[in-house]
Amino acid sequence: MGTIDRTHGWLAGVLTMLLVLALVAGPAAAASPPDQLDPPGPGEGTPLRNPTEPPLAGYGTMAQPSPSITLDGRAWRRAAVRRMAPANRYVGSARVSRRGWSHGARRVVVAPGTNPFDPMVASSLAGTVGGPLLLTRTRSVPSKVDRELRRLNPGRIYVVGDMRRRVVTRLRNVATVVRVGRGNRYETSVAVARRAAKLGARRRTVIVAGGRAPAQSLGAAALAAGRRYPLVLTKRAGKRLRLQRRVRELGARRTLVIGNQSAVSAGIVRNLPRVRRLARPGAAGTAAVTAAAARRHGLRGSPVLINRKNWPAASYAGVWAGVRRDAPLLATAGRELADPARWWFNRYQPRKAVVLATKKSVPVVTTCQLRRGGMRRWYCAERLLHRQGYHMPHVDGRVDRFTLWAVYAFEKVAGRSANGSFGNAEWRRLLRNPRHKVRRPDLPSTHVEIDIGRQLILLVKNGKVAHHIHTSTGKSSTPMVRGTFTVYEKRDYLQTYNMMYRPIFFYRGYAIHGYPSVPTYPASHGCGRVYNGNMDFLYPKIFMGERVATY
Incomplete structure (x- = not known):
């Protein structure tokens, strides 16, 4: 009898611990499995162009291909x-x-x-x-x-x-x-x-x-x-x-x-x-x-x-x-x-x-x-990208991780293949200021749209697209839910067990969150992944109760 009682006590303790873990996990595990660390996909794992560049603090970004900047043109003395x-x-x-x-x-x-x-x-x-x-x-x-x-x-x-x-x-x-x-x-x-x-x-x-x-x-x-x-x-x-x-x-x-x-x-x-x-x-x-x-x-x-x-x-x-x-x-x-x-x-x-x-x-x-002092300068391209709503925290003419993320988003908006390359053809396209149209004008003038087809997160302000962010949504086996939802929870921390950084939940376990790996194709378990650096930009701009449309 003592052995049976001890067994029942052990089972009760395990069940209690599982119940506590479920309550802590919260809504992220309510309907769909949370996003988790996937193995590197095609095109990932290539080291950055400058391997001596120190990693950005707080951005646990896996190695990504370096952007290819091939701008050339006439040059003269700076004025x-x-x-x-x-x-x-x-x-x-x-x-x-x-x-x-x-x-x-x-x-x-x-x-x-x-x-x-x-x-x-x-x-x-x-x-x-x-x-x-x-x-x-x-x-x-x-x-x-x-x-x-x-x-x-x-x-x-x-x-x-x-x-x-x-x-x-x-x-x-x-x-x-x-x-x-x-x-x-x-x-x-x-x-x-x-x-x-x-x-x-x-x-x-x-x-x-x-x-x-x-x-x-x-x-x-x-x-x-x-x-x-x-x-x-x-x-x-x-x-x-x-x-x-x-x-x-x-x-x-x-x-x-x-x-x-x-x-x-x-x-x-x-x-x-x-x-x-x-x-x-x-x-x-x-x-x-x-x-x-x-x-x-x-x-x-x-x-x-x-x-x-x-x-x-x-x-x-x-x-x-x-x-x-x-x-x-x-x-x-x-x-x-x-x-x-x-x-x-x-x-x-x-x-x-x-x-x-x-x-x-x-x-x-x-x-x-x-x-x-030139017709084709990456610094000028950075200024244009920043003015047109692509997240560039530092307009300094340097080619860094934010460069790659902004170029990915621009290529998607411009209808080009997202490969991280930026040359004279992309420069001419950037001058024409390609814009993503608001697909849900019926929503409040400030809302969020997730374009699953183009793999973009769009921040709409005053009825116009103000910011374009590169994302990776759910793969074919775990697609992102489609519809109109409302932000109901924000977690201002890194969930270490699944690497979700500052998640913003809008429907059951579906969220927009930072992640170390954000390829150019759908790769998540249903959420909208963005790089941790971009998540720091998005987190204060998306408020509780804001409407989110996915299509």
């Missing part, structure tokens, strides 16, 4: 870049004036900001008198411009082009007003050129630009203002003798024609003295070759970069660049630095540059390329 982002053309002209003429100016040129041609021809006059170019409306003077005029305290204001009488009257309250050029753009350009010649312009070189294609003449203002060359507008074709007479009466011995033959035909400038045409395909190309000519003519300062569609900035920023910075003006467009501007930076290697544009018109990729 220190300063950005100015004015709200509009009038505020921009006032800000540039304040920066370039901080102690005031004796002469100021004012032109209407409603058309691209009057400010362009006014640039040569501004360069001749050594003052800023301010833009104003034809019916009123913007408050920022009015305050800047009073701060400059000029003795004389040259008004170029047609303006309403009340605008001129308001300007007369500041200083003496001299009106130059009234009528069409061609007659205005001749009147301004004659006035500039009387005030000391260098008449031996005259710039001729088209009067119908402002994009072809973006760099003309900096060259005209910096070297004090008169600037004359002409029609593409027409009265050749009239243009010849106007150029020769200025005393010109050399003619710089800016723009291709779609702007200024070969016939209309045929008999002008020593014609040199500055033109390349596209507005950015012509601006680059004009900047190269400005360099040869003595403008060797740090360039000013604008968007090719911002013709108002080409005038007032061109005056600032030519007069105060002794520098040319460049133009760019698109998602990165335009090839003509890249050619100019590669050839002349400036130490500094000023970007006069918002981040929307000249994106941060362009400034990053200038600062890093």
